[in-house]
Amino acid sequence: MSAIDHLYRIVGPRSVAKPRAFSAAVLFVQDYGILAASMQDRPFVPISKVVLRGMPHEVRAAFRGCWEQELNEGVEEDSVCVSLSEVITALRQ
Numbered sequence: 481m482s483a484i485d486h487l488y489r490i491v492g493p494r495s496v497a498k499p500r501a502f503s504a505a506v507l508f509v510q511d512y513g514i515l516a517a518s519m520q521d522r523p524f525v526p527i528s529k530v531v532l533r534g535m536p537h538e539v540r541a542a543f544r545g546c547w548e549q550e551l552n553e554g555v556e557e558d559s560v561c562v563s564l565s566e567v568i569t570a571l572r573q
Contacts, residue, residue, distance in 0.1 A: 485522075485524075485526055485527060486526055486527050486528070486529065486538065486542070487509055487512065487513050487516070487526045487527070487528040487529070487564075488528075488529055488530075488531055488536075488539055488561075489505055489506060489509045489528070489529070489530045489531065489564075490531045490535075490539075491505075491530060491531060491532050503571055506530060506564065506567050506568060506571065507568075509528050509530070509564055510528065510564060510568065513525050513526050513528050513564075527563075528563070528564035529561050529562065529563055529564060530561070530562050530563075530564060530567045531559065531560070531561050532560040532561070532562060533558070533559055533560040534558060534559025534560065535559055536559045536561045
């Protein structure tokens with residue numbers, strides 16, 4: 481999901497069984513962030529995060545008019561959101 485200053489890669493529970501697809505999706509978010517800044521005249525490269533569980537408040541706020549029922553069902557108090565750079569570092573180790 482792309483909000484003007486943030487990119488969110490929402491990971492489903494099945495991503496554990498598909499490590500290559502997960503890695504490709506994470507690298508895509510990194511590339512998309514760079515392209516978004518140049519192609520869409522954004523003032524900076526958006527902050528990228530990977531949502532591992534739940535639906536963080538900032539995602540719900542950015543997309544409050546879309547998929548309201550699905551977003552409300554996915555809200556968890558203990559959502560896990562990790563910066564893209566941390567995920568890429570972990571994948572390289």
